[in-house]
Structure formats: C-alpha cells, structure tokens
Amino acid sequence: MKEKFENKEIEEELKEIVIARLNTISPDKKISIGSVGNFRKEELIERIKKNDEIGKKIVELELAFLRAQKEGLVYNG
Amino acid sequence: MDKIAFLITRPEHDEATYYLSNWSESSIKLAELKGINVIDLHLNKANSKEVESRLNKLSPGFVVFNGHGDENTIFGHKDEPLITLGKNEKLLASKIVYSISCSSAKNLGPESVKAGAINYTGYDKDFFLVFEPEKFSRPLEDKTAKLFLSPSVLFVDSIIKGNKIKEAFDKSKNLMKDNFRLSLSVDTDSSRFLWWNIQNFKSHGDVEPSISHI
Numbered sequence: 001m002k003e004k005f006e007n008k009e010i011e012e013e014l015k016e017i018v019i020a021r022l023n024t025i026s027p028d029k030k031i032s033i034g035s036v037g038n039f040r041k042e043e044l045i046e047r048i049k050k051n052d053e054i055g056k057k058i059v060e061l062e063l064a065f066l067r068a069q070k071e072g073l074v075y076n077g
Numbered sequence: 078m079d080k081i082a083f084l085i086t087r088p089e090h091d092e093a094t095y096y097l098s099n100w101s102e103s104s105i106k107l108a109e110l111k112g113i114n115v116i117d118l119h120l121n122k123a124n125s126k127e128v129e130s131r132l133n134k135l136s137p138g139f140v141v142f143n144g145h146g147d148e149n150t151i152f153g154h155k156d157e158p159l160i161t162l163g164k165n166e167k168l169l170a171s172k173i174v175y176s177i178s179c180s181s182a183k184n185l186g187p188e189s190v191k192a193g194a195i196n197y198t199g200y201d202k203d204f205f206l207v208f209e210p211e212k213f214s215r216p217l218e219d220k221t222a223k224l225f226l227s228p229s230v231l232f233v234d235s236i237i238k239g240n241k242i243k244e245a246f247d248k249s250k251n252l253m254k255d256n257f258r259l260s261l262s263v264d265t266d267s268s269r270f271l272w273w274n275i276q277n278f279k280s281h282g283d284v285e286p287s288i289s290h291i
Binding site: 021024025026028029030031032033034035036037038057061062064065068074 | 092096146147178179180203205207208210211221265266267268269276
C-alpha cells in the first residue's frame with residue numbers, strides 16, 4: 001500500500017517536471033502529433049494533467065529524452 | 078526501357094498534411110527534371126481508389142506516402158485509409174516505399190516487406206512536427222518546420238537521384254542529427270521532438286537497391 005502511494009507520488013512529481021519543461025516552449029509554436037492533432041503547449045499541459053493518451057505520449061517522450069541526456073546518448077547520436 | 082514511375086500522395090486536409098504536401102513539391106520537380114514519370118495524387122486524389130488503380134496499372138518503383146498513419150494503416154485525404162495491413166499491403170510488392178506518417182513502420186512496414194515490398198522506410202512511433210502558425214501561408218519559410226521536414230525531403234531526393242536506399246537513409250538520418258544539434262543552440266523547443274523522430278526512423282527490407290535497379 002505504501003509502495004503504491006510512493007509510486008503515485010513519483011508519477012505526479014515526474015508529471016510536474018514534464019509540465020515545467022513544456023512551459024519553456026514558445027507560445028508561438030504548434031506541435032503536430034500525427035492524426036491526433038495540433039497542440040499549443042498549454043493544451044499539451046492540460047492533457048498531461050488529465051492523464052489522457054496524448055498526455056501519456058508527451059510524458060513518455062519527455063522522460064525518454066531526459067533519460068537519454070542523463071546517459072549521454074543524446075549528444076553521441 | 079520503360080520510364081521509371083514515382084507515385085506520391087499529398088493530402089491537404091489539416092495543418093500537418095498541408096506542410097508535408099508543400100514541402101514535397103521540390104521533390105516532384107526534381108523527379109520531373111530527371112525524366113521520371115510522376116504520379117502526383119494531390120488533395121482528394123489521395124484516395125484509396127486512385128492509389129490502388131495507379132499502383133496496379135502503372136507499377137511505380139518508388140512510392141511516397143505523405144499523411145497520417147498508425148501501426149497498421151496509411152491514410153490519405155481526409156484520413157481515408159489507403160493501405161491497410163491484412164487488406165492491400167500486397168500492392169506495395171516490388172516497390173521502394175517511404176511513408177512520412179506516424180507509426181506505420183511498426184507493423185505495416187515489415188509486413189509489407191514480407192508481402193514483397195523491396196523496402197519500407199518510415200517511423201515506428203508518432204512522428205512529431207513543430208511549426209510556426211504565423212508561417213502557415215508560407216510553409217517553406219518556416220524555419221522550425223524545416224528542422225523536421227528537410228531530412229524527409231533529402232531521403233526522397235536521394236532516391237530520385239539514384240542513390241541506394243541505405244545511402245538515402247544514412248543521409249537523411251545524418252541531417253536529422255545535424256538539425257537536432259542545431260536546435261540545441263537555435264531552437265531548444267524542438268530538440269526533444271527532433272530527438273524522438275531520430276529514434277523512430279526505421280528502414281525495413283533490402284537497403285541495397287536504388288530505383289535504377291527496379
């Protein structure tokens with residue numbers, strides 16, 4: 001039970017990190033995700049808060065990018 | 078010797094497909110200059126009936142799909158399915174296929190190769206495109222979109238110029254990496270999305286042929 005609570009807490013913290021990073025994107029840009037649609041950063045942040053499929057995709061992308069940065073994979077191609 | 082044919086779909090029913098379509102125009106001009114027979118399925122011609130008919134009758138050696146997709150499907154104008162796994166992937170037999178769409182290289186790509194396609198290059202997860210809405214009326218001037226779309230144009234142009242698929246793929250991937258590095262200094266908004274596209278750019282099948290071998 002405690003472990004479940006901690007995991008949930010970590011998940012929420014990760015979401016907050018992703019949201020903080022998305023907030024740095026220029027308001028003048030739009031992000032197209034295939035047939036799902038085009039989004040401004042505020043819309044993506046809303047999707048993350050709602051935890052819907054789009055939000056999950058963005059969290060997955062951002063965390064994969066952060067992990068690759070940590071492991072030095074980003075700059076080594 | 079028969080003239081080589083090149084089929085391209087260019088739906089334009091939303092912002093993303095409008096960008097893809099416009100960024101493909103230079104490749105069409107290049108192919109025409111090279112004496113290639115271009116079958117340009119633009120706007121509502123990017124439908125399943127036209128695609129099936131042209132693939133059957135004209136048997137183009139190189140096929141480019143611009144548009145949306147999922148793991149099993151490539152879509153055309155107004156998201157009409159054009160190629161669906163289990164239905165008509167055999168139409169891609171003996172062809173070099175490039176699909177700039179989400180996820181279709183995941184299942185449809187390898188299964189098309191099993192059904193006889195020479196090669197299928199595309200993306201096995203979502204393809205991200207970042208653009209500047211204020212440039213929408215002049216998409217070729219959108220420097221943000223250029224970071225995402227110039228590698229795609231390079232892949233198509235390389236094939237048209239007669240490069241082997243492997244050479245085209247490597248050139249395109251190298252440009253994706255160059256654009257990613259550039260983004261780290263000029264457009265960090267795009268970096269994460271460019272990096273994602275690099276990870277998911279995949280080529281299935283034989284990479285040695287070029288269109289001159291078809």
